[in-house]
Amino acid sequence: MQTDTPQTITPQADRVNGMSRNAWVSGFTPQAEIWNGRLAMIGFVSALAIELFTHKGVLEFWGILSSGVVPPVS
Numbered sequence: 001m002q003t004d005t006p007q008t009i010t011p012q013a014d015r016v017n018g019m020s021r022n023a024w025v026s027g028f029t030p031q032a033e034i035w036n037g038r039l040a041m042i043g044f045v046s047a048l049a050i051e052l053f054t055h056k057g058v059l060e061f062w063g064i065l066s067s068g069v070v071p072p073v074s
Contacts, residue, residue: 025031047058059065 021031021034023031050058050061054061
C-alpha cells in the first residue's frame, strides 16, 4: 500500500504584481478592487440587517424618504 506524503502548497494568489493582495493601494489595481468588493459586501449586509430589524427601508431609516412616497419633481 502506497501512502501519499503531504505536500506544501504555496498559495498562488498571495501576491499580485509583487505586492500583497491585501495591501491598501489606490487606483485601478487588483488590490483596490478586492477592497471595493469587501466594502460593498459589508454595505449590502448592513442594508439587509437594517431592513430586517427595523422593518423599514434604508432610505426611510435614514430619514431621506420619511413619508414613504417620493415627492414629485416640479
